[in-house]
Amino acid sequence: MVSWSQSERSAIADLWDKINVDEIGPQSLARVLIVYPWTQRYFGKFGNLNSVAAILGNPKVTAHGKVVLNALDNAVKNLDNIKETYSKLSQLHCEILSVDPDNFRLFADCLTIVIANKFGAAFTPEIQATWQKFLAVVVAAMSSRYF
Amino acid sequence: MLSALEKQILIDLWHKLIPVAEDIGSEALYRMFTTFPKTKTYFGHLDLSHGSGHLRSLGKKIVVAIAEGTTHISTPLFTSSLGYLSRYHAYQLRIHPTNFKLFNHCMLVTLACHLGGDFSAIEHAATDKYLSAYSAVLAEKFR
Ligand code: HEM
Ligand code: HEM
Numbered sequence: 001m002v003s004w005s006q007s008e009r010s011a012i013a014d015l016w017d018k019i020n021v022d023e024i025g026p027q028s029l030a031r032v033l034i035v036y037p038w039t040q041r042y043f044g045k046f047g048n049l050n051s052v053a054a055i056l057g058n059p060k061v062t063a064h065g066k067v068v069l070n071a072l073d074n075a076v077k078n079l080d081n082i083k084e085t086y087s088k089l090s091q092l093h094c095e096i097l098s099v100d101p102d103n104f105r106l107f108a109d110c111l112t113i114v115i116a117n118k119f120g121a122a123f124t125p126e127i128q129a130t131w132q133k134f135l136a137v138v139v140a141a142m143s144s145r146y147f
Numbered sequence: 148m149l150s151a152l153e154k155q156i157l158i159d160l161w162h163k164l165i166p167v168a169e170d171i172g173s174e175a176l177y178r179m180f181t182t183f184p185k186t187k188t189y190f191g192h193l194d195l196s197h198g199s200g201h202l203r204s205l206g207k208k209i210v211v212a213i214a215e216g217t218t219h220i221s222t223p224l225f226t227s228s229l230g231y232l233s234r235y236h237a238y239q240l241r242i243h244p245t246n247f248k249l250f251n252h253c254m255l256v257t258l259a260c261h262l263g264g265d266f267s268a269i270e271h272a273a274t275d276k277y278l279s280a281y282s283a284v285l286a287e288k289f290r
Pocket of ligand 2: 209247
């Protein structure tokens with residue numbers, strides 16, 4: 001079990017409050033597809049992903065980026081119970097979508113970089129550390145139902 | 148593989164950072180120590196507080212080394228030009244290779260914070276590939 005100090009709880013809540021899911025979600029998904037092109041294998045149904053411009057302009061990428069980041073809201077609201085919160089979602093990614101869970105960390109890294117790009121110096125090293133502790137728990141939870 | 152366009156992007160980006168090499172390098176190191184505390188074990192002999200003289204001087208050396216490396220991307224000189232740093236990290240410092248990934252990530256976060264709109268997905272992708280190639284050379288003498 002991970003434990004969270006009061007200051008970690010408020011750092012995560014404060015940062016999450018400032019995040020516009022509709023902006024950060026699509027950018028993060030686009031970056032994972034651009035920086036780590038093997039992740040494109042799961043999105044064959046999304047149409048044209050052949051270039052940076054195509055990925056950034058693809059409405060399905062935009063829509064799905066919002067879906068994924070909205071799902072993160074459940075983790076922010078259930079800090080003490082992230083594993084249970086993502087149990088079904090982990091099972092879906094394993095059994096139905098067959099996503100290699102190593103990609104979860106890559107998505108998390110891209111999300112962190114997009115947030116750094118958005119907030120600049122306000123994304124201090126201390127906030128980064130707490131945020132990445134949170135994402136590490138999310139990634140572990142998303143990977144927990146793989147057997 | 149880095150394309151000719153990516154190579155040019157990297158040369159421009161890293162040479163622009165040389166005048167602020169101390170700031171960028173020390174921040175990347177400090178972010179690494181804060182987010183991944185185990186990395187501090189290699190630096191017990193240095194003052195690791197934010198903006199310390201040690202971090203600024205090491206940070207500057209690292210950024211300058213990365214910037215100089217851009218000149219040799221995708222040429223046969225790339226690996227040999229890093230010979231000294233590769234021997235140093237492998238035989239003297241003996242850094243566990245996973246730490247390079249942690250450092251590279253913190254460097255990307257630092258660049259994202261400082262460069263704003265100049266660190267789009269294109270610069271991000273090129274820098275990620277380049278730093279992976281660079282640290283693969285630093286780690287290759289390990290075994
Ligand atoms: C923290 C990480 C992630 C979260 C929270 C997350 C969340 C979600 C959610 C909420 C859905 C919709 C599920 C539904 O329709 O019931 C979904 C679908 C999906 N996810 Fe993830 N996801 C994550 C990472 C990834 C990664 C890294 C990949 C692949 C590289 C991936 C591939 C997919 C695919 C292919 C779908 C189905 C898309 C479709 O056909 O509409 N996910 N994900
Ligand atoms: C791409 C990544 C890296 C680059 C370009 C790089 C480059 C350098 C350079 C240029 C120096 C100074 C050498 C000199 O004084 O002649 C150095 C020293 C050092 N590096 Fe790295 N390095 C990298 C990654 C790492 C990582 C990941 C670690 C460990 C977590 C590490 C640990 C050290 C240590 C302990 C020193 C000696 C510091 C001192 O005593 O002053 N390096 N590195």
